[in-house]
Amino acid sequence: MKFGVVVFPGSNCDDDAVYALQHNLGQEVVKLWHKDHDLQGCDLIVLPGGFSYGDYLRSGAISRFSPIMNEVIQHAKRGGYVLGICNGFQILCEAELTPGVLLRNNGQKFICRNVHLKAETNNSLLTSGLDLDRAFKIPIAHAEGRYFTDADSLKRLNDNDQVLFRYCDENGTITDAANPNGSLDNIAGICNEGRNVFGMMPHPERAADCALGNTDGKLILEQVLNVLV
């Protein structure tokens, strides 16, 4: 499987995603510059975390218009896999590849810390083999991560089994106290209706290396390799 990590000028988790995929998962990875028009035959495109074009306007509002995003949108519409992490998820929502929006955290502050997630379904490539009873310890780092969408859209998300991850406590219980940013129904990650585009605010690539004392994120990332099995 060939991975492409998009590099916007303000991306700052691009190298982390490359490192995790290359060194922790042993995969072939190329970087895709935002001004380029070619996905270089990649099977899965990662939109990494960061501040794509500064995000002074609204996170991801400008990036959806970048040359590479035209290609990513076409790729997604053809059924190609796309994973947006943090700023990448914000961009996916701006590009309407995933439903909903990411609002300012209800505490009005940037939050960086380990949180816990529970996978909601095995019916997506990203969560295909995950233990649904397990709480995964994954870091978040965002100021605008409060997932929101309207009631109809939320119903569709739930009806179609599109919610991939919810924030939970360390025992795996989904509680208000375990919701770090006020996300609707503790939603931390979703997929599109076609189940080929995944967006999540937490950073699995930050928990993929045993040198950092936490490999729960690697368990999540390596699910995408199941596509070949």
Place this chain on the structure above:
Amino acid sequence: MSSTEVLDGNALPTVETARKLGVLPEEFDRIKEILGRDPNFTELSIFSVMWSEHCSYKNSIVWLKTLPRDSERMLAKAGEENAGLVDIGDGLACSFKIESHNHPSALEPYQGAATGVGGINRDIFTMGARPIAQLNSLRFGNPNLPKTKWLVKGVVKGIGDYGNAFGIPTVGGELFFDESYNTNPLVNAFSAGIVEAGKVAKATSYGVGNPVFIVGSATGKDGIHGATFASEDITDKSNEKLPAVQVGDPFMEKLLLEATLEVIATGHVIGIQDMGAAGIICSTSEMSAKGEHGMIIDLDKVPTRQQNMHGWEILLSESQERMLVVVDKGQEDVIKGIFDKWDLHCVQIGEVIAAGANDTGRLYFYQHGQLIADVPAHDLVLGGGAPQYHREYREPAYYQEFKKFSIDSVQDVAGNEVSAVAKHLLSHPNICSRRWVAEQYDSMVGTATRTTNEPSDAAVVRIRDAARPDYEKSLAMTVDCNSRYVNADPFIGAQIAVSEAARNLTCAGAEPLAVTNNLNFGNPYVPEVYWQFVQAVKGMGKACEKFGTPVTGGNVSFYNQSSDDGPVFPTPTIGMIGLVEKPELQTPLAFQAEGDLIYLVGTPKNDIASSEYLYSYRGVKQSPAPAFDLDEEYSLQQAVRQLITSGVIASVHDLSDGGLFVALAESAMFRKLGFDITTDEGFRKDAYLFGEAQSRVLVSVKANKQQQFEQLLGGLNTAFRQLGTVTSEGFVVDGQTLIGTAAAKDLYDNSLANILEGTPEVVR
């Protein structure tokens, strides 16, 4: 070029104009002597900023030169480059520095702190080093004052918004509150980066005809005379200086970082320097003076944010995210291509010229076709013609008063009071968890922070090298200064600051390598303040010598005093880096498991001087620095290193603010464990538990390593005593449960948010 050709359109300035620009009458005379004529307003402005304290270190340099500045690991000594450069082996070097942004943060905390972060990182990447981690050291007034809350929130948000977008993790720091900082907070930012040793870019300029480029942001009217502003006391008129505060753009900084590193990698860069204090004039003069060449600069070519800027405004502007780059002639297109890729300005504004017969290089600035300033570079800069003063100093009366303190004047703790002091300390803003601050910083970007999931006494960041995925070395870093100790005794207090930094690194499993210092003091023209400075520099030098950690550079910030509150506590913040050779040497501060044995290593003393307990619980504000002996400290650290390399300990945490009890609590809380210990009846209980006598660490040991551990320490001639064991729950001292683990953790974790926001942090 004769002086009559230098035009400005204004009448020549007088000594009175000079005074308004912060230039002393004798300095004005010296300027006339250097130029051989009267300076015009532009030239006077140039001298005023270049000879300001901020740029010239004129009131500190004679003492700074007494600090140890060399070791076999030093690749660039203090003052030689934008930041210190330390050899860490394998062809790699670490560039690191700390810098203050105190005055801007006092007026505009958000932008003041943000641009402090921007400035320190540019100092690192202008050398070709990619920053890998940041720290900060913050000091504020009484946290219950509304103004303090406003300052803390603004500063923390400013650091976070800038650093988070820039994408370099903020992995640790200091936060301290005392009323002496009510008007004048201290904001010191630290950054460290890694560069291949042979590929370091220099801040120099030479090669006649080589083009001079300005790159990055356009130049605006922000921050004009910022360096001069930083060199004055804060008064009620200081708000009028708001235009002297710059505005930061972290996205631009990120672009500048990537473009700069790419340009330096081409090998065509002669010299490069970021534009911080004093803007274009500082970069052109420092680079030219170093390379002993001149420059002709056309200010009309500088991209500006607004029309009709005066020449002196363009020269002095401290607009952020700009660099001056001198490249090999003929390589212009290569350089422009890289900046174009990153959508950044890159404009040639002049060229390098030869030195004259009677000088080592002059700077000619043109605007609208006219020469508006003609100044010799060498005479503007530190180490060149900038003035250097020996200031008068005098021991302040309080120093001897503080020494009169006797522990017998304070009653020992007994009964329930032990528990009351424990809770007081756990919830005290100087001791409780910094989580409220730390979580607003991205501490994990870069996937290199090894202390997220297992904290140590210092932040540990692995050197992640894509080309060498198995690379094992990590950089440890810390910033430390207990300014209450320094105030009580600047000579001892500064030694303690260095020692604590080295101790934190040692406990983390690192070998301390080198120091960067941020000397924050009051007005240097006040002899009692200058005495604090002199004593602190002497103490720092003594301790740095002992630990073999040279001072590679840093920053002096004087005038940290206000008309209302007087000077701040003298605060010589120590930033220190160390090397963790192998991952297994990194040692946790937290207890690992129930049943492990707890030891105190080091000699306890009947001492409570300058402790948080004495100061805030007992309300005794006047006491000397805590007990400290440099040789004892050094031996202790050598012993700790042996314990770590022998692999006999499970955790180690140094005793600092709050003494033994706080060290125990912090070690226990991370894994929600408890402890059961006994004190030593040979000592007062308050001194044993809460005293801050130096040179002690808390260690936990697996039962099966006990014998090996005791044998090793016995052979090292280091005092130690078994205190008790790690338990599953509760903090028990001499059979008395002081507090349950969950209650302690709640106090410790949430007190800062409660104080600053009035309610527990709102999660939903």
